[in-house]
Amino acid sequence: MRNKNILISGASIAGPTLALWLNRHGFATTVVEKAPELRDGGQAVDFRGNQLDVLRRSGLLDEVRRHQTNMGAQIILDERGRRAGVMPPEFTSGEVEILRGDLSRILFDATKDRTEYIFGDSITSLTEVADGVEVTFTHGGPRKFDLVVGADGMHSVVRALAFGPESRFRKEAHFHFAGFTAPNHLGLDRSGFVYNVPGRGVMLQSKRGNTQANVGFWFRADGLEYDRHDVEQQKRILHELYRDAGWELPALLAALRDADDVFFDSLCQIHLDHYTRGRIALVGDAGWGAGPGGSGTGLAMMAAYVLAGELAAAGGDHEAGFAAYEREVRAAAEAGLKQAKGAGGFLAPATSGAIRRRNFTYRLLFTRPLMGLFQKMAIKAANALTLKDYPIPGYSR
Numbered sequence: 001m002r003n004k005n006i007l008i009s010g011a012s013i014a015g016p017t018l019a020l021w022l023n024r025h026g027f028a029t030t031v032v033e034k035a036p037e038l039r040d041g042g043q044a045v046d047f048r049g050n051q052l053d054v055l056r057r058s059g060l061l062d063e064v065r066r067h068q069t070n071m072g073a074q075i076i077l078d079e080r081g082r083r084a085g086v087m088p089p090e091f092t093s094g095e096v097e098i099l100r101g102d103l104s105r106i107l108f109d110a111t112k113d114r115t116e117y118i119f120g121d122s123i124t125s126l127t128e129v130a131d132g133v134e135v136t137f138t139h140g141g142p143r144k145f146d147l148v149v150g151a152d153g154m155h156s157v158v159r160a161l162a163f164g165p166e167s168r169f170r171k172e173a174h175f176h177f178a179g180f181t182a183p184n185h186l187g188l189d190r191s192g193f194v195y196n197v198p199g200r201g202v203m204l205q206s207k208r209g210n211t212q213a214n215v216g217f218w219f220r221a222d223g224l225e226y227d228r229h230d231v232e233q234q235k236r237i238l239h240e241l242y243r244d245a246g247w248e249l250p251a252l253l254a255a256l257r258d259a260d261d262v263f264f265d266s267l268c269q270i271h272l273d274h275y276t277r278g279r280i281a282l283v284g285d286a287g288w289g290a291g292p293g294g295s296g297t298g299l300a301m302m303a304a305y306v307l308a309g310e311l312a313a314a315g316g317d318h319e320a321g322f323a324a325y326e327r328e329v330r331a332a333a334e335a336g337l338k339q340a341k342g343a344g345g346f347l348a349p350a351t352s353g354a355i356r357r358r359n360f361t362y363r364l365l366f367t368r369p370l371m372g373l374f375q376k377m378a379i380k381a382a383n384a385l386t387l388k389d390y391p392i393p394g395y396s397r
């Protein structure tokens with residue numbers, strides 16, 4: 001096997017999944033993660049259709065099911081906080097739903113014995129030479145790897161270093177999303193609320209056996225300027241935006257003050273013509289970040305499976321393996337980007353009239369004939385990729 005030593009940037013979903021499959025195929029993996037420890041925040045992520053196959057093949061489906069949210073219906077509220085509809089769990093939770101942080105932990109635990117994990121560091125330069133890639137880091141000394149994979153999300157440093165600045169590939173959606181953990185002050189029992197005022201949305205859901213709640217804020221924001229690393233500034237922005245929004249916002253903003261897992265980002269999309277260049281590849285959000293509704297987590301895991309499998313099938317030849325990887329995942333990545341387009345407008349309608357129309361659409365969607373149609377649409381991106389078998393000597397599933 002050629003190109004045995006592979007460096008992966010990012011230890012969230014795509015990175016550890018790739019490490020798992022590369023290890024099984026006999027490659028040696030190192031994962032470098034910028035955060036000082038595994039990040040356990042994030043909302044629930046769901047799996048539908050073919051996406052379950054990657055969990056099954058990895059042998060992690062039972063473990064994921066043990067951690068599933070078992071979320072029930074969500075109540076849609078009108079602008080005055082009154083019940084305006086009910087969202088059934090099939091709509092929001094797919095076939096299996098798990099908190100992003102729990103999934104990341106499961107993947108980390110499944111790989112930590114065979115993968116070298118380096119936390120609190122980041123790649124600063126990549127120099128491709130004839131027989132590998134020379135890599136420098138913010139803290140660690142320089143090292144050389146055969147191949148490098150960016151699994152480092154929307155703001156991938158590997159993409160920036162090997163493909164060009166993010167601005168070249170980024171399409172703005174003009175919305176932002178913020179999420180954090182709060183006390184379950186309403187005593188929600190595996191349920192949640194969706195609430196909107198013009199231009200701003202709130203999602204509140206119980207989690208972890210109802211001991212806590214997840215809060216999600218979606219809002220319209222054109223030209224919002226802030227420091228991506230300054231969480232206190234992000235909290236101030238959210239406070240200003242939501243302090244007059246009524247309903248349970250005083251309690252949620254009080255919880256935000258104490259939250260230590262705030263995730264704050266714009267709902268942009270990443271569009272690239274190629275996911276690989278020379279000895280460097282991208283997987284997951286780093287390659288085709290789609291935003292909410294784009295099946296991002298399931299696809300990141302499927303694509304990581306494919307990348308490892310194609311490399312192995314090519315005997316480690318990165319030119320052949322990377323080309324096959326691109327051919328396999330391109331259609332599914334495009335389908336995810338298309339499916340997520342416009343999600344912001346649905347999550348945070350601009351006016352009171354638009355909120356009422358959106359709530360009416362929700363109610364229509366949840367009638368029996370349209371629910372079937374919705375489920376077909378929701379599964380389309382998930383089923384745009386069918387996993388092939390990549391035999392692993394001595395390993396059976």
Ligand SMILES: Cc1cc2nc3c(=O)[nH]c(=O)nc-3n(C[C@H](O)[C@H](O)[C@H](O)COP(=O)(O)OP(=O)(O)OC[C@H]3O[C@@H](n4cnc5c(N)ncnc54)[C@H](O)[C@@H]3O)c2cc1C
Nearest residue numbers: 010012013014033034042043122152153157284285296297
């Ligand atoms: C803490 C967190 C919370 C999230 N919450 C949500 C959510 O609520 N809703 C939602 O839709 N999506 C959320 N996401 C994104 C979601 O996980 C992805 O869309 C999807 O799972 C695809 O995963 P990924 O591994 O490709 O990218 P990501 O999950 O974004 O992971 C990228 C990883 O790379 C790391 N990283 C970034 N820069 C560097 C660097 N320079 N060097 C090394 N490592 C780096 C990040 O810390 C992260 O661990 C969240 C991601 C994270 C990390």
